[in-house]
């Protein structure tokens with residue numbers, strides 16, 4: 130046999146051997162060795178591996194159990210923990226400018242900045258609730274889908290309904306009035322027409338501000354609120370209802386709201402209320418993660434890495450003058466009483482079957498970056514009695530399910546490869562969700578160092 134024949138035979142043999150393997154996969158990457166927290170009720174895989182191709186998870190299993198196409202790149206994650214990237218169902222995007230906070234900040238560029246901050250902290254999708262201009266949101270979404278924007282959290286949003294001069298809290302309302310973004314309705318007929326118009330624009334979620342904010346706001350007439358619920362469901366829309374008092378939360382539960390927004394914090398829950406929660410099993414946006422005071426009052430580098438030092442100094446100085454909770458500012462007895470009541474109410478809600486979903490209210494007032502509040506919210510749940518495993522489900526697969534983002538929220542074949550690599554295990558200490566080594570969105574590693582440098586720059 131001459132050398133040429135030998136080489137030819139070798140090539141045939143090699144080709145046959147190749148054919149017996151999975152097809153060559155340019156661009157496939159195997160991440161191996163990490164503890165995998167799947168984002169669902171399933172137990173973690175202690176030494177796991179998962180294969181990613183074209184931005185999608187193709188297979189997940191124990192190390193050695195995932196078929197690896199030849200040519201796949203390997204990333205060693207031994208000693209790390211991987212969990213799905215987070216999904217936040219409640220923020221108010223656009224107004225925060227870090228040194229300023231007002232309606233003029235609500236530009237597409239600032240929305241993208243907030244989405245990048247969210248991604249920096251491990252959030253794959255975040256939802257602006259009732260306070261953003263519709264046309265701008267649709268434009269940013271279209272640009273994002275077309276791949277025109279930098280890597281960032283996926284933008285979700287929903288319009289909001291309130292009576293004239295109702296709507297968001299006193300700080301945010303000034304800005305939303307300026308942009309005229311709240312859909313103001315008084316009568317049931319107006320409410321139905323508004324819901325139909327919004328449904329006609331393809332929107333699937335809707336927010337209603339129902340209550341009177343302890344007597345300081347006009348309240349939606351009950352028959353108007355009931356018309357919103359009925360019409361939203363006729364239009365197959367999911368309704369998120371703002372209510373904070375026990376009687377108001379009972380009403381929205383009886384009416385059939387899909388999502389309960391906020392927590393009864395100043396009153397004990399009663400048997401009638403808990404029976405309603407048990408019967409309806411609502412999604413529940415607790416919205417306690419912003420904390421009072423703001424996170425940067427806590428001298429933690431996790432919060433400080435996304436704001437210039439001068440801004441952190443200004444926020445702390447402002448907070449020192451505001452009567453909030455211990456940390457920044459003078460002690461606040463109201464906050465202490467609320468904390469005591471929450472410690473009773475929260476476990477009762479869990480026991481009754483409320484389906485907690487990640488929601489932070491970030492952006493509702495100055496002084497909070499986007500993305501970090503998610504980690505505060507999870508820690509608050511655990512502090513109030515939720516298991517760490519359940520907190521991760523409530524921050525990943527459950528909000529993804531609520532928001533119709535079926536490609537996010539868990540580590541499973543077919544899902545987008547949007548995940549967080551952690552240095553420490555949040556099932557041992559929930560605050561370990563803050564030990565972020567890397568964030569991947571759609572299979573691509575986020576350049577967090579470059580983002581951090583931009584966030585810390587004094588003149589943006």
Ligand SMILES: [Zn+2]
Pocket residue numbers: 219220221258490493
């Ligand atoms: Zn809100």
